Amino acid sequence: MSKRFRVGIVGVSPDRGWGATAHLPALRALSDVFEIAGVANTSLASAQAAAAAFDIPRAFESVAALVESPDIDVVVVAVKVPYHKEVVTAALKAGKHVYCEWPLGNGLAEAVEMAALARQSKGRAVVGTQAVASPEVAYVRKLVADGFLGEVISSTYLGCGFTWGDEVTRGDSYAMDARTGATMLAIIGGHALAAVQSVIGAVDEVSSVVSQRRRTVRIVETGESIPMQTHDHVMLNAVLKSGAPLSLELRGGMPRGERLLWEINGTQGDLRITAPNAFAPVINIAPLRVEAGKKGEEGYRELDVPKSYYYGFEDTTPARNVAAVYRQMADDLVNETHTAPDFDDAVALHKVIDAIERSNQSGARTRIA
Numbered sequence: 001m002s003k004r005f006r007v008g009i010v011g012v013s014p015d016r017g018w019g020a021t022a023h024l025p026a027l028r029a030l031s032d033v034f035e036i037a038g039v040a041n042t043s044l045a046s047a048q049a050a051a052a053a054f055d056i057p058r059a060f061e062s063v064a065a066l067v068e069s070p071d072i073d074v075v076v077v078a079v080k081v082p083y084h085k086e087v088v089t090a091a092l093k094a095g096k097h098v099y100c101e102w103p104l105g106n107g108l109a110e111a112v113e114m115a116a117l118a119r120q121s122k123g124r125a126v127v128g129t130q131a132v133a134s135p136e137v138a139y140v141r142k143l144v145a146d147g148f149l150g151e152v153i154s155s156t157y158l159g160c161g162f163t164w165g166d167e168v169t170r171g172d173s174y175a176m177d178a179r180t181g182a183t184m185l186a187i188i189g190g191h192a193l194a195a196v197q198s199v200i201g202a203v204d205e206v207s208s209v210v211s212q213r214r215r216t217v218r219i220v221e222t223g224e225s226i227p228m229q230t231h232d233h234v235m236l237n238a239v240l241k242s243g244a245p246l247s248l249e250l251r252g253g254m255p256r257g258e259r260l261l262w263e264i265n266g267t268q269g270d271l272r273i274t275a276p277n278a279f280a281p282v283i284n285i286a287p288l289r290v291e292a293g294k295k296g297e298e299g300y301r302e303l304d305v306p307k308s309y310y311y312g313f314e315d316t317t318p319a320r321n322v323a324a325v326y327r328q329m330a331d332d333l334v335n336e337t338h339t340a341p342d343f344d345d346a347v348a349l350h351k352v353i354d355a356i357e358r359s360n361q362s363g364a365r366t367r368i369a
Contacts, residue, residue: 003033003334004031004032004033004034004035005033005034005035005073005074005097005330005333006034006035006037006071006072006073006074007027007034007035007036007037007038007072007073007074007075007076008037008038008039008040008060008066008067008069008072008074008075008076009023009024009036009038009039009040009056009075009076009078010039010040010041010063010066010075010076010077010078010079010087011041011076011077011078011079011080012024012039012041012050012054012056012078013041013046013050013171014049014050014052014053014054016169016171017078017171018078018101019076019078020050020054021318021319022318022319022322023076023078023319023322024036024054024319025319025323026319026320026322026323026326027323027326029312029313029319029323030323030326030327030330033326033327033330034074034326034330036056036057037056037057037058037071037072038051038056038057038058038059038060038066038069038071038072039051039054039056039058039059039060039066040059040060040061040062040063040065040066044059044060044061044062047059047060047061058071063086063087063090064090067087067090067091067094067096068094072096073096073097074096074097074098074099074329075087075091075094075096075097075098075099076098076099076100077091077098077099077100077101078101080174080180080182081103081105081106081180081181081182081186082106082180082181082182084100084101084103084104084105084106084110084114085105085106085110085113085114087100088100088104088114088117088125089114089117091123092114092117092118092121092123092125093117093121095121095122095123096123097123097124097125097126097329097333098118098123098124098125098126099126099127099128099325099326099329100114100125100126100127100128100343101127101128102127102128102129102130102187102190102191102194102346102349103181103182103186103187103190103346103350103353104127104343104346104347104350105181105346105350106180106181107181107350107354108347108350108351108353108354111343111346111347111350112347112350114343115343115344115346115347118342118343118344119343119344124329124332124333124340124342125342125343126325126328126329126332126340126341126342126343127341127342127343127345127346128322128325128341129190129191129194129284129325129341129345129346129349130191130284130321130322130324130325131191131192131194131195131198131283131284131321132194132195132198132341133321133324133325133328133341134195134283134284134288134321134324135305135309135310135311135313135320135324136273136287136288136289136290136305136309137195137198137199137273137283137288138309139290139303139305139306139309140199140264140271140273140290141198141199143271143292144199144200144264144266144271147268148266148268148269148271148292149264149265149266149267149268149269149270149271150266150267150268150269150295151266151267152200152201152242152244152264152265152266153244153265153266153267154244154245154246154247154265155196155200155244155245155246155247155262155263155264155265156246156247156248156261156262156263156265157192157196157246157247157248157249157261157262157263158248158249158251158258158260158261158262159188159192159248159249159250159251159259159260159261159282159283160188160250160251160252160253160254160255160259160260160281160282161184161187161188161232161250161251161252161253161282162253162254162280162281162282163175163184163187164176164184164188164214164228164230164231164232164252164253165214165217165232165252165253165254166214166217166218166253167217167218167219167220168217168218168219168220169219169220169221170219170220170221170222173217173219173226175187175230176217176226176227176228176229176230177229177230178229178230178231179229183230183231184230184231184232184234184250184252185210185231185234185250185353185356185357186353188250188282189234189236189248189250189353189356190349190350190353191282191283191284192248192250192282192283193248193349193352193353194284194341194345194349195262195283195284196246196248196262197349197352199264200240200242200244200246200264201240201241201242201244202240202241202348202368203238203239203240203241203246203352203355203368204238204239204240204241204367204368205238205239205355205365205366205367205368206236206237206238206239206352206355206356206359206365206366206368207236207237207238207359207364207365207366208234208235208236208237208356208357208359208360208366209233209234209235209360210231210233210234210235210356210357210360211231211232211233211234211235212228212230212231212232212233213232213233213252214228214232214252215227215228216228231252232251232252232253233249233250233251233252234248234249234250234356235248235249236248236249236356254281258274259275259278259281260273260274260275260281260282260283260286260288261273261274262274262283267295268294268295269292269293269294269295269297270292270293270300271290271291271292272290272291272292272293272300273288273289273290273291274288274289274291275287275288275289276288276289279317279318280318284321285317285318285321286317287317287320289302290302290303290305291303311323311324311327325340325341328340351368351369352368354369355367355368355369
């Protein structure tokens with residue numbers, strides 16, 4: 001690509017965080033397409049510290065200054081969930097392209113509002129449901145679409161939410177309050193459901209139990225105990241639009257045994273997807289092992305994912321899936337296509353999360369709005 005898009009990132013800490021861990025290496029892996037041009041944080045001093053730590057050319061004195069700058073084409077929103085709407089709104093109103101982390105909003109209503117604004121904006125609005133761009137998920141999607149399994153009969157998903165266990169880092173402690181919108185269901189469940197629906201189709205109705213078993217959680221850095229004011233377990237029975245049943249369970253913490261297990265059962269065979277290493281065993285981050293068993297065969301055999309699915313990002317974990325979404329975004333900006341997950345996709349996913357919450361509250365099976 002001949003054009004490079006100048007990126008301003010909102011929310012980069014020199015010490016920790018997804019902005020530094022994933023977005024910066026992802027963008028640098030795509031230096032032919034993107035140029036990291038600036039950073040803005042809650043204060044100029046914080047932005048200057050991040051700029052110095054990561055060799056970013058410019059520290060903006062405020063978010064408003066960054067989004068209004070003629071030297072910025074794309075605004076990356078990597079702040080905590082409660083601040084997504086404010087930053088996204090400012091960027092879209094300034095006519096910028098936006099990449100916002102998932103969840104898009106603190107609940108469905110905020111997501112709907114931002115998606116409506118994105119449709120009126122000149123900019124392209126992308127959401128970071130990066131599990132859909134995972135090389136292994138993309139490969140599984142192609143296998144299913146090509147009829148490798150025959151007709152999908154059912155699917156089972158077992159996952160974990162490592163932040164919602166017995167201990168949490170100080171930086172993630174805000175997620176211990178469900179009112180922030182940074183819940184295990186929204187984050188871990190949202191990424192899982194984005195992947196599952198991209199492969200086997202949309203959820204039509206749900207029946208759920210969302211539970212809280214822990215009452216306190218320990219801060220890793222200090223040993224301090226704070227209240228846990230959010231759920232740490234999710235059980236979901238769903239029916240897809242195809243009629244196939246889906247069973248999904250998320251457990252807070254890092255339980256022993258399989259921390260990620262996704263099985264898809266079909267008339268002609270089965271697929272099994274796992275996370276083979278202990279690093280962040282969630283579908284939006286981890287490299288995955290894909291195994292298959294065809295009808296008449298015994299057990300599973302591992303499938304080699306073709307190199308073409310990796311976009312050349314094999315060595316950028318945990319940034320590789322984020323980089324894949326950025327590559328899709330760049331292709332869309334240049335070619336006027338729509339391959340990257342956008343805000344309308346985010347609203348559809350928020351509707352599933354909302355239905356799960358409503359089903360838990362009512363105790364009744366609930367259709368997706």
